[in-house]
Amino acid sequence: MTKAQQAxxxxxxxxxxxxxxxxxxxxxxxCPGCHHGIAHRMVAELIDELGLKERTIAVSSIGCSVFLYxxxxxxxxxxxxxxxxxxxxxxxxxxxxxxxxTYQGDGDLASIGMAxxxxxxxxxxxxxxxxxxxxxxxxTGGQMAPTTLIGQxxxxxxxxxxxxxxxxxxRMSEIIAQLGGVAFCARGSLDSVKNIRQAKKYMRQAxxxxxxxxGFGFVELLAGCPTNWRVSAIAANKRITDExxxxxxxxxxxxxxxxxxxxxxxxxxx
Amino acid sequence: MSRITVSEExxxxxxxxxxxxxxxxxxxSDRINQNxxxxxxxxxxxxxxxxGCASCATICPDVAIxxxxxxxxxxxx
Numbered sequence: 001m002t003k004a005q006q007a008x009x010x011x012x013x014x015x016x017x018x019x020x021x022x023x024x025x026x027x028x029x030x031c032p033g034c035h036h037g038i039a040h041r042m043v044a045e046l047i048d049e050l051g052l053k054e055r056t057i058a059v060s061s062i063g064c065s066v067f068l069y070x071x072x073x074x075x076x077x078x079x080x081x082x083x084x085x086x087x088x089x090x091x092x093x094x095x096x097x098x099x100x101x102t103y104q105g106d107g108d109l110a111s112i113g114m115a116x117x118x119x120x121x122x123x124x125x126x127x128x129x130x131x132x133x134x135x136x137x138x139x140t141g142g143q144m145a146p147t148t149l150i151g152q153x154x155x156x157x158x159x160x161x162x163x164x165x166x167x168x169x170x171r172m173s174e175i176i177a178q179l180g181g182v183a184f185c186a187r188g189s190l191d192s193v194k195n196i197r198q199a200k201k202y203m204r205q206a207x208x209x210x211x212x213x214x215g216f217g218f219v220e221l222l223a224g225c226p227t228n229w230r231v232s233a234i235a236a237n238k239r240i241t242d243e244x245x246x247x248x249x250x251x252x253x254x255x256x257x258x259x260x261x262x263x264x265x266x267x268x269x270x
Numbered sequence: 271m272s273r274i275t276v277s278e279e280x281x282x283x284x285x286x287x288x289x290x291x292x293x294x295x296x297x298x299s300d301r302i303n304q305n306x307x308x309x310x311x312x313x314x315x316x317x318x319x320x321x322g323c324a325s326c327a328t329i330c331p332d333v334a335i336x337x338x339x340x341x342x343x344x345x346x347x
Binding site for chain 2 (some may be wrong): 017019034036192193233234
């Protein structure tokens with residue numbers, strides 16, 4: 001198909017799926033099959049659907065997603081490694097009228113940024129966190145992350161992660177859901193169309209708890225890294241289905257609206 | 271009738287779209303784009319089978335696919 005054909009709709013046809021307005025029409029630097037693109041698109045779609053484009057401040061992290069601000073057409077701050085929740089806290093407190101979200105990977109959020117995410121969640125900062133978990137450090141060449149599965153081979157555990165020496169993979173959603181300030185916490189996956197659509201619903205709820213001033217919104221997205229897993233994009237999707245989802249169960253871990261506890265944790269808040 | 275358009279500048283040839291198409295009409299072409307990826311394509315004769323479900327566009331990590339769906343004809347009065 002040429003560009004001319006794309007631009008010319010046939011009479012009686014409607015465009016049902018295209019690039020969201022908040023997503024810049026530019027080739028991403030991600031590898032073929034990398035799920036960051038899907039997560040970026042869903043973030044951009046939700047910003048459009050919720051009408052937040054003019055008042056959003058994104059906080060991007062260190063990792064492959066460092067260039068988030070090149071792809072999503074909103075104001076952005078680049079945080080030091082793992083410190084995105086701390087930077088977002090400052091942004092949100094200085095400008096409480098803005099919509100603030102962070103976009104972090106597992107090497108950033110679950111390792112070096114563990115203290116920041118735990119305390120930001122516990123304080124119930126009015127921010128949304130998109131946590132993309134691909135069980136490996138992607139940008140630096142596939143080192144072991146805290147979320148690397150037992151037996152998974154990476155460049156720093158070439159024999160496979162061993163539980164006795166390196167511990168078990170951290171399940172972040174379960175941990176975050178236990179903290180007091182969290183309004184919504186869920187885990188979705190980007191391996192199939194059904195899971196992608198469900199993940200977008202979770203992301204919408206995590207964004208809405210902030211716009212309603214209810215508390216901290218957290219969504220973990222299971223994603224693939226075909227390059228550092230040393231597999232094809234299709235095999236990477238299969239691995240998420242077969243290996244990651246059994247260890248990282250999908251679902252909602254905390255939803256204060258559904259629990260009926262809404263409002264009890266924001267006394268003296270906004 | 272529905273159809274999809276694949277942006278050959280954006281496609282990285284990951285072929286995730288071929289995995290999710292319910293009528294299996296998307297395939298890898300022999301054409302190589304500017305970045306060296308073999309892009310996905312739908313043959314013109316297969317396009318009539320497209321259901322417009324947008325599964326391929328949903329899973330495409332590079333937002334390279336646009337989906338067009340013909341409007342349902344209004345019921346006769």
